[in-house]
Amino acid sequence: MIGIGRFGRMLLIGVxxxxxxxxxxxxxxxxxxxxxxxxxxxxxxxxxxxxxxxSGLKFHATLANFALLVHDQLYLRAYFGSLGNxxxxxxxxxxxxxxxxxxxxxxxxxRRQVLLFLVMLPFWTSFLIRVYAWIAILAPNGIxxxxxxxxxxxxxxxxxxxxxxxxxxxxxYSYLPFMILPVYGSLSALDESLLEAAxxxxxxxxxxxxxxxxxxxxxxxxxxxxxxLIPAIGEFVIPDLLxxxxxxxxxxxxxxxxxxxxxxxxxxxxxxxLVAVLAIPILFAQRFLERGRIA
Amino acid sequence: xxxxxxVGASKHFGATAAVDGVSLSVERGDxxxxxxxxxxxxxTLLRVIAGFETPDRxxxxxxxxxxxxxxxxxxxxxxMFQSYALFPHMDVAANIAFGLRQEGMDRRRIAxxxxxxxxxxxxxxxxxxxxxxxxxxxxxxxxxxxxLAKMPKLLLLDEPLAALxxxxxxxxxxxxxxxQERIGTTFLVVTHDQxxxxxxxxxxxxxxxxxxxxxxxxxxxxxxPNSRFVADFVGEINLFEGELTAEFNSLAxxxxxxxxxxxxxxxxxxxxxxxxxxxVRPEKMRLYRVSPTGFAVxxxxxxxxxxxxxxxxxxxxxxxxTLKACxxxxxVGSFARDEAIWVGWSxxxxxxxxE
Numbered sequence: 001m002i003g004i005g006r007f008g009r010m011l012l013i014g015v016x017x018x019x020x021x022x023x024x025x026x027x028x029x030x031x032x033x034x035x036x037x038x039x040x041x042x043x044x045x046x047x048x049x050x051x052x053x054x055s056g057l058k059f060h061a062t063l064a065n066f067a068l069l070v071h072d073q074l075y076l077r078a079y080f081g082s083l084g085n086x087x088x089x090x091x092x093x094x095x096x097x098x099x100x101x102x103x104x105x106x107x108x109x110x111r112r113q114v115l116l117f118l119v120m121l122p123f124w125t126s127f128l129i130r131v132y133a134w135i136a137i138l139a140p141n142g143i144x145x146x147x148x149x150x151x152x153x154x155x156x157x158x159x160x161x162x163x164x165x166x167x168x169x170x171x172x173y174s175y176l177p178f179m180i181l182p183v184y185g186s187l188s189a190l191d192e193s194l195l196e197a198a199x200x201x202x203x204x205x206x207x208x209x210x211x212x213x214x215x216x217x218x219x220x221x222x223x224x225x226x227x228x229l230i231p232a233i234g235e236f237v238i239p240d241l242l243x244x245x246x247x248x249x250x251x252x253x254x255x256x257x258x259x260x261x262x263x264x265x266x267x268x269x270x271x272x273x274l275v276a277v278l279a280i281p282i283l284f285a286q287r288f289l290e291r292g293r294i295a
Numbered sequence: 296x297x298x299x300x301x302v303g304a305s306k307h308f309g310a311t312a313a314v315d316g317v318s319l320s321v322e323r324g325d326x327x328x329x330x331x332x333x334x335x336x337x338x339t340l341l342r343v344i345a346g347f348e349t350p351d352r353x354x355x356x357x358x359x360x361x362x363x364x365x366x367x368x369x370x371x372x373x374x375m376f377q378s379y380a381l382f383p384h385m386d387v388a389a390n391i392a393f394g395l396r397q398e399g400m401d402r403r404r405i406a407x408x409x410x411x412x413x414x415x416x417x418x419x420x421x422x423x424x425x426x427x428x429x430x431x432x433x434x435x436x437x438x439x440x441x442x443l444a445k446m447p448k449l450l451l452l453d454e455p456l457a458a459l460x461x462x463x464x465x466x467x468x469x470x471x472x473x474x475q476e477r478i479g480t481t482f483l484v485v486t487h488d489q490x491x492x493x494x495x496x497x498x499x500x501x502x503x504x505x506x507x508x509x510x511x512x513x514x515x516x517x518x519x520p521n522s523r524f525v526a527d528f529v530g531e532i533n534l535f536e537g538e539l540t541a542e543f544n545s546l547a548x549x550x551x552x553x554x555x556x557x558x559x560x561x562x563x564x565x566x567x568x569x570x571x572x573x574x575v576r577p578e579k580m581r582l583y584r585v586s587p588t589g590f591a592v593x594x595x596x597x598x599x600x601x602x603x604x605x606x607x608x609x610x611x612x613x614x615x616x617t618l619k620a621c622x623x624x625x626x627v628g629s630f631a632r633d634e635a636i637w638v639g640w641s642x643x644x645x646x647x648x649x650e
Contacts, residue, residue: 196347197380199367201394202445211393215384 035268065269081248086232089171097179105187162244170238179224186220304353313339315505328496336505373447379438381426388422412440452484552614558642579644580620583637591639
């Protein structure tokens with residue numbers, strides 16, 4: 001232990017703890033509080049949790065909002081819709097991102113730097129603008145359809161926008177770098193002599209990949225999957241801009257409850273459940289990563 | 296027919312030749328050592344044999360079959376890596392079984408072979424351990440067991456003892472010799488440690504700048520080096536460069552910094568006037584209190600380094616040359632620093648090097 005003393009240690013743990021308490025726990029508490037209230041017309045648009053009456057303090061807590069989430073099929077379908085879309089996007093990101101990360105890790109020197117730079121280049125533009133750009137590409141009279149019609153390959157525009165396809169495309173496009181970078185990290189840390197040892201012992205390239213490379217890059221895959229899955233579940237912008245009437249994602253439901261229905265308690269209940277649902281994969285992945293570090 | 300035949304192999308990295316026209320044959324059952332300083336190309340040559348590098352020119356034949364174009368997984372050789380390269384996500388048994396599984400051997404036979412290999416390297420009972428739970432010496436044994444599990448025709452060992460501490464290295468050296476004798480597999484070991492090469496190998500090849508400079512039995516390399524490089528690299532040596540001069544009915548060497556002409560061993564058939572080097576091992580040096588009858592030059596003792604079994608004595612001649620003498624046993628104690636003595640050697644113990 002470095003001699004930072006009791007006070008120093010408390011400061012060291014205290015600063016991030018204070019940060020988390022102020023910017024995570026406090027807002028979460030407020031959201032939990034609202035989720036237990038009833039919706040009213042007024043400012044704020046929900047009933048207080050505690051009131052002063054003649055007979056002292058009174059608690060008004062209700063689980064009606066949570067009951068609604070279970071009873072109304074819309075919410076469950078939105079949760080599973082989000083989870084499904086995010087899971088498909090995660091798998092696609094992995095299938096697409098792993099070979100890209102592998103190719104980058106195999107190059108040397110300057111070329112590797114350039115390729116990594118290209119992976120991160122999209123972050124230099126606003127996320128919102130990049131998603132908007134896809135509308136211009138995918139619209140019925142957009143760049144892609146115009147091109148295909150111009151080439152005579154299709155006679156009428158393909159339905160590329162405002163459906164499941166465009167939402168998945170948007171998710172994969174937006175979150176691909178978050179898969180590539182951690183996978184690249186664990187691939188580039190891979191000891192080359194392990195691959196040579198496997199080949200020397202008679203393993204052909206395919207077994208080398210599945211028996212040595214893949215198991216040793218599991219930490220990178222887990223980290224990348226988490227970085228894609230979690231934000232993709234709560235994604236609002238992509239389903240809102242690229243989705244259609246049948247796109248049911250929880251981020252959009254949340255937005256509608258807050259801003260269209262002005263039903264803050266139901267919106268808060270949706271949020272609380274979402275946080276709980278997201279916490280589970282995080283804990284799982286955390287354990288996975290821990291184990292990877294030991295091995 | 297030799298087990299391994301390398302014919303004119305070259306490998307360039309950019310403009311530098313790591314391996315430069317090497318031809319070599321290793322006989323079945325040999326314990327062959329490739330000895331050279333770091334950067335001499337010995338590891339590259341080993342990697343060419345294993346198939347990790349493709350030679351620019353030349354051929355590699357194993358058991359008479361040209362494997363130059365074969366990928367590493369198709370060659371009947373296995374390699375023990377300097378870093379051991381054990382798979383961190385597999386336990387000891389899975390590491391040893393890896394090569395056997397690639398062959399499609401059935402599970403019962405694999406288990407039997409793994410037990411056999413663990414017994415061979417005295418690691419029975421460690422089957423379920425992961426590499427990070429083993430000491431350096433244990434990892435070395437597992438790496439050896441893994442590389443021998445497929446019973447290769449030729450085992451390549453890249454600096455097998457370099458990562459071990461001194462005492463363990465000496466023990467492991469003996470064990471490697473024992474294992475090699477027991478299983479009879481041909482070993483080709485790469486090392487920069489001349490002591491290791493001389494003590495383990497039945498044949499040694501000294502390599503410098505991508506070329507093989509001398510190949511022979513360890514005693515041949517040590518007692519009859521064919522070049523200044525080999526004499527200097529293998530063991531300690533005193534080198535005297537000079538020009539041959541006629542003296543009475545024989546030749547002798549005029550060396551700068553030595554008052555007397557250095558006698559040449561009989562049979563050194565060289566013309567007068569040629570520049571040659573005479574080399575004398577420190578243990579062949581004789582020290583005298585008074586001028587002896589044979590060849591000797593006056594010198595002062597500049598330092599005495601006690602080594603346990605003997606001492607190394609550094610000497611300074613009147614002409615300003617430093618010499619090294621190695622004395623065994625207890626006779627050493629009698630020489631003190633700054634003492635004026637005589638140093639000489641018999642002509643038969645010196646080696647004449649013309650290149």
